[in-house]
Amino acid sequence: MKALFLVLTLTTAMSTSTAASAGGAAVDYPHGYRNWTHVKSLILEPGHPLYGAFGGLHHIYANDRAMKGYKSGKFPDGAVIVFDLLEVERGGNAIAEGPRKIVGVMQRDARRFRDTGGWGYEGFVQGDPKQRAVGDQAKAACHGCHAEQAAKTGYVFSAWRE
Numbered sequence: 784m785k786a787l788f789l790v791l792t793l794t795t796a797m798s799t800s801t802a803a804s805a806g807g808a809a810v811d812y813p814h815g816y817r818n819w820t821h822v823k824s825l826i827l828e829p830g831h832p833l834y835g836a837f838g839g840l841h842h843i844y845a846n847d848r849a850m851k852g853y854k855s856g857k858f859p860d861g862a863v864i865v866f867d868l869l870e871v872e873r874g875g876n877a878i879a880e881g882p883r884k885i886v887g888v889m890q891r892d893a894r895r896f897r898d899t900g901g902w903g904y905e906g907f908v909q910g911d912p913k914q915r916a917v918g919d920q921a922k923a924a925c926h927g928c929h930a931e932q933a934a935k936t937g938y939v940f941s942a943w944r945e
């Protein structure tokens with residue numbers, strides 16, 4: 784009985800990890816996002832509690848489907864939102880964009896990403912499609928905070944302004 788339990792547990796663990804890698808649950812790289820709609824920008828300065836992970840200057844971009852979500856409150860499958868995080872360079876009483884740190888992505892697909900509220904989360908280091916920072920850690924690393932603090936707005940924090 785004990786052995787059967789072990790086998791079942793292992794099989795479950797294995798099929799879960801296979802599903803994450805081969806089952807299509809990986810977030811797509813958001814090619815062309817710099818041509819999408821710019822939603823907003825924000826600078827997180829040293830001293831902010833999220834500075835370690837998200838410090839710097841970020842711009843948020845939304846594709847057409849995500850724009851429908853921002854305006855209606857309901858994000859349809861295919862909606863993609865990008866959190867483009869850059870370093871900050873100060874000098875001459877100006878704050879300028881520095882090198883890219885990471886391209887954070889939320890991709891909406893209620894079926895593929897059902898474990899994380901219908902959103903897939905990924906971070907591409909320095910914007911490199913091959914360097915994934917999140918992988919199968921999306922629940923703990925990303926969705927936990929979005930689910931808890933942005934529950935009333937479909938897990939999306941930012942809002943559209945005219």
Ligand code: HEC
Nearest residue numbers: 825864865866887888889904905906924925928939940941
């Ligand atoms: C501790 C809370 C927290 C965690 C953890 C977190 N985020 Fe966010 N995220 C935020 C907040 C707050 C904003 C809104 C920023 C703004 O308004 O400029 C945001 C915005 C975003 C956006 C733009 C859409 C939106 O919700 O406004 C994306 C994309 C995003 N995060 C991806 C990620 C990814 C990928 C991870 C995991 C690596 C992650 N986030 C982890 C708090 C969090």
